Amino acid sequence: xxxxxxxxxxxxxxxxxxxxxxxxxxxxxxxxxxxxxxxxxxxxxxxxxxxxxxxxxxxxxxxxxxxxxxxxxxxxxxxxxxxxxxxxxxxxxxxxxxxxxxxxxxxxxxxxxxxxxxxxxxxxxxxxxxxxxxxxxxxxxxxxxxxxxxxxxxxxxxxxxxxxxxxxxxxxxxxxxxxxxxxxxxxxxxxxxxxxxxxxxxxxxxxxxxxxxxxxxxxxxxxx
Ligand code: SF4
Numbered sequence: 156x157x158x159x160x161x162x163x164x165x166x167x168x169x170x171x172x173x174x175x176x177x178x179x180x181x182x183x184x185x186x187x188x189x190x191x192x193x194x195x196x197x198x199x200x201x202x203x204x205x206x207x208x209x210x211x212x213x214x215x216x217x218x219x220x221x222x223x224x225x226x227x228x229x230x231x232x233x234x235x236x237x238x239x240x241x242x243x244x245x246x247x248x249x250x251x252x253x254x255x256x257x258x259x260x261x262x263x264x265x266x267x268x269x270x271x272x273x274x275x276x277x278x279x280x281x282x283x284x285x286x287x288x289x290x291x292x293x294x295x296x297x298x299x300x301x302x303x304x305x306x307x308x309x310x311x312x313x314x315x316x317x318x319x320x321x322x323x324x325x326x327x328x329x330x331x332x333x334x335x336x337x338x339x340x341x342x343x344x345x346x347x348x349x350x351x352x353x354x355x356x357x358x359x360x361x362x363x364x365x366x367x368x369x370x371x372x373x374x375x376x377x378x379x
Contacts, residue, residue: 200290
């Protein structure tokens with residue numbers, strides 16, 4: 156049994172709001188961080204968590220490949236919610252990245268590109284925390300279907316997914332009820348938004364991540 160099994164059993168029976176309130180029964184508040192990609196519906200979880208823990212560090216991975224609109228949305232949401240934003244940059248310079256993987260690393264080796272620009276820098280920062288809060292949901296990918304509300308991932312990091320069992324409609328309703336903004340590219344048809352070279356319109360609502368990596372993969376590796 157995982158060390159997080161018992162608290163997971165308790166948290167699973169609660170609403171998302173109650174889960175957020177109760178997580179400090181298991182982890183000290185000053186050892187908890189939340190990550191955000193400032194993607195389509197990211198403002199929902201950020202609001203849910205920061206209205207309880209206003210000073211919680213919000214980790215944003217600036218890969219250097221984001222849409223301008225994402226960076227603007229990040230700044231707007233940070234200002235709106237008063238977030239304690241921490242922007243994380245890759246350790247490897249772009250010069251070295253291009254020298255190792257070529258001018259278009261997201262085409263030649265997207266797995267390695269994600270590792271260098273996302274997974275490695277996040278793992279480094281997460282050594283400062285005991286718990287990582289993420290807004291991933293069961294319905295997003297096949298890998299996420301089997302995750303737990305509170306889990307230990309294969310990199311031995313404790314992760315908390317308060318809205319794991321929400322569907323897109325519930326996230327949308329939460330945003331509407333709380334008058335929260337959505338990413339500006341959503342109205343242009345983007346249902347899942349990551350780095351610009353690896354994001355396209357996709358096939359529609361049945362699979363809202365179908366526009367990521369041209370359908371070749373559906374996880375960057377952070378949530379594996
Ligand atoms: S999403 Fe694309 S550009 Fe961003 S780190 Fe991964 S492969 Fe590179």
